[in-house]
Amino acid sequence: MENKKVFLHLFPFTLPIIIHLSAAADFALQDNYLVSCGASTNTTVDNRVFLGDLTKPGSALLSQGKSISLANPSHPSNSSALYSTARVFTSTSSYAFDIKKTGTHLIRLHFSPFSSQKYDLHVSNFSVSANGVSLLSNFGTQFTVLKEFIIMVDTVELHISFMPNNFAFINAIEIFSAPKNFFVDAPTRFIVPNGIKEFTQNISSQVLETVHRINVGGQKLTPFNDTLWRTWVPDEDFLVLKSAAKIASTTHLPNYQEGGATREIAPDNVYMTAQQMNIDNVTSIFEFNITWNFPLGRGDSLHFVRLHFCDIVSLSLNQLYFNVYINEVVAYKDLDLSALTFHVLASPYYIDFVVDSSNSGVVKVSVGPSDLSTSLKKNAILNGVEIMNIKNFVASQAGSNKKSLWIWLGPVIGGCVLLCLVLLAGLAVFRHRKRKAKVKRVGSTGTGWTPLRVYGGSSLGVLSEGTALASPGPYGYLGLKIPYADIQLATNHFDKSLIIGSGGFGMVYKGILGDNTKVAVKRGVPGSRQGLPEFQTEITVLSKIRHLHLVSLVGYCEEQSEMILVYEYMEKGALKSHLYGPRFTPLSWRQRLEICIGAARGIHYLHTGSAQGIIHRDIKSTNILLDENYVSKVADFGLSRSGPCLNETHVSTGVKGSFGYLDPEYFRRQQLTDKSDVYSFGVVLFEVLCARPAVDPVLSREQVNLGEWALEWQKKGLLEQIIDPHLRGQIRPSSLKKFGETAEKCLADYGIDRPSMGDVLWNLEHVLQLQENETLESPDTGEVATVEHPARGEVPQFPPGSSRVERDISDGTSNISTSKVFSQLITSEGR
């Protein structure tokens, strides 16, 4: 009964009912044979009835040969009832099973030797085959073992044959259809000694034997816990260095996603536990891997390895980037589960590999932090591992599946409609991934990777491949230069109808490059060299950095006295256009927080990341752009400056930036620090909360400047009175309180009193957590007990009597900058 219950709860989250039904239909096992061998009664184990093979004489499954049934005269009571009997074969014999649905099947053979008067099963020696394919040869066992094989059955009968050397035995047999898409025939990452290739053979046409099935970070899972009655064992014994890992677990059920893993791929419990890097409250400069060694059978070299992931360690999206190594080869670089699971946290995903261990006798799996990770705490996780031996690997012959397709389609008429819908969904997934993949290409550096497709995680796998690490685009990795002719082509000769923005210096066009990448093309007024420094700044800055939350530069053009910058296209335009103004649908509080967290992460990366300290100088809501998934990216680096060197505290420079966002200290003293960006970001935070421009000259004098006005309300503790009416009732008080405090600190008069961008980021993640999970809140401080953070202690309060400079706000708009430079083209207005 328990299994039925699990079954009915397939996909409890998010999925439309159509897909729910179709998934359920997949899992109704067309073939399901459970045999208790040598038994005259039925045996129930884990709610499954194993039929005694003597219960229906005449209709016996046994097709040929000589056999006897044997009972264990001294069966221990603590052993499974299935093992109290056995069938013993003295000549070649077979069980025959009718196959209702051809396709991938699981075969489980139970062996538990015992001694009777006539036979000592411990000394038996025999071979087993399935439809003539060898499963076990010259096999014998002293112990109870369960052998699991996964095999394609494309005949109407399946024969399991026993070929004794002396005699053969078997205690129980399970044969059942694998769920649909258990294996997806798509090219798979192929890890060979010293490198990675593409494995193009169909996995489903191979015979697989399960070697390891590991619930990483969790307990042993019995068949009772698994919809496919698998046993998952803990990983501890395989850890090379136990102290490198620390268990993560959650009590929340995983967020199963269309396009990700399903409960048949692995049960909830596998995804609800993981091992993560054992780093505590220290911002670690230490980098290390967690490594597991999984021993293999003697002489076995080719293995199918399925790794299971579910980000149960991050507080918000895009915190976790890590590398996966197999046999010391980079098997998956910069794995970004947020992106792969379509921006849903704690969403199960799996990735398949084929590994040639070349007689090393082990598959070595490591996970370790990625350079891409800018999170305060670098981390890496693993939730589950399955390793299967690819037996007698043979290059498969195509075309054996036609029959099964017809048989399968036949009986389900309504299924057609479902199938179409599923296909459509799959196509959407496919497109989506393709797009994502393209974006990733930009800025990838040549690391000697061969082009590979990414797959796995997908119940619609064949349709959802995408290019993760594509070959260099038409313009190469390093040369970002794009020929003028290509840009003309992309923008249809700068067609006016493609203009998506304009500024003091020129136009922004939507364009489509030859490889179908959508781009934003920013074109300076032809012939004018005004803005050349900004143009060059943007190229130097952007070509150096690559970050999920920074808009990437696709290329540039400097031909025919043109200055053209080409960026990744940001489908949803500027943050500002989603807050107020014409034609907008209000964002939820959660969306707004995630957007702020993303932008903060981008800015934090600019300040501290590998590129070097970069100050953006023009943070505002029009420079925070959103992609099709509302992932925020910081744009417009034309004004950015390299930050102060170690022995300086600031950069002296002419005041540039945008009114309403301008750091008063910078304005007064013309000294630029990264805290100027923090100030501007604080204004953005209030803008997001209140949904009004940073400067609105139409309003009464005390309301004109959002930063000052909101700060007054925040200090009075009445911030909730000025929030965006669309957010009313959505924000938990603790979340609002923390958010207000964070913005307030950003707007401190003196840079020294403002938090670092890293602190802001952490506080915003905390705000999100308070919103999501009230129970973590401790009543007095609002601090989260379980969050670890390097920056202990709160940022100091405002110094008493700090004064505020008067700003010239007569200018009247919140967008006009003090300088009319290239970067002031508003890339996003008018979208």
Ligand SMILES: *[C@@H]1O[C@H](CO)[C@@H](O)[C@H](O)[C@H]1NC(C)=O
């Ligand atoms: C065993 O189960 C099968 C199928 O449910 C049934 O037909 C048969 O009568 C049962 N045999 C015994 C001995 O209970």
Ligand SMILES: *[C@@H]1O[C@H](CO)[C@@H](O)[C@H](O)[C@H]1NC(C)=O
């Ligand atoms: C059953 O009990 C015996 C003796 O108490 C013990 O040696 C054996 O390991 C147990 N077997 C199982 C499967 O628990």
Ligand SMILES: *[C@@H]1O[C@H](CO)[C@@H](O)[C@H](O)[C@H]1NC(C)=O
């Ligand atoms: C079974 O017999 C073969 C030779 O007849 C031998 O090579 C093999 O090791 C034996 N297997 C076992 C498990 O004893």
Ligand SMILES: *[C@@H]1O[C@H](CO)[C@@H](O)[C@H](O)[C@H]1NC(C)=O
């Ligand atoms: C797994 O199933 C067993 C019963 O066989 C049960 O006692 C145990 O609580 C289950 N474990 C989990 C993690 O659900």
Ligand SMILES: *[C@@H]1O[C@H](CO)[C@@H](O)[C@H](O)[C@H]1NC(C)=O
């Ligand atoms: C980290 O946490 C441990 C206890 O969990 C504590 O003893 C130690 O002082 C903390 N270290 C820092 C740097 O906060």
Ligand SMILES: *[C@@H]1O[C@H](CO)[C@@H](O)[C@H](O)[C@H]1NC(C)=O
């Ligand atoms: C992790 O393991 C890989 C492969 O063995 C190695 O190349 C890499 O340097 C390791 N990373 C760290 C941080 O130790």
Ligand SMILES: *[C@@H]1O[C@H](CO)[C@@H](O)[C@H](O)[C@H]1NC(C)=O
């Ligand atoms: C893999 O299977 C697909 C259909 O499932 C078939 O079209 C293709 O030819 C097969 N490829 C190989 C190499 O067998």
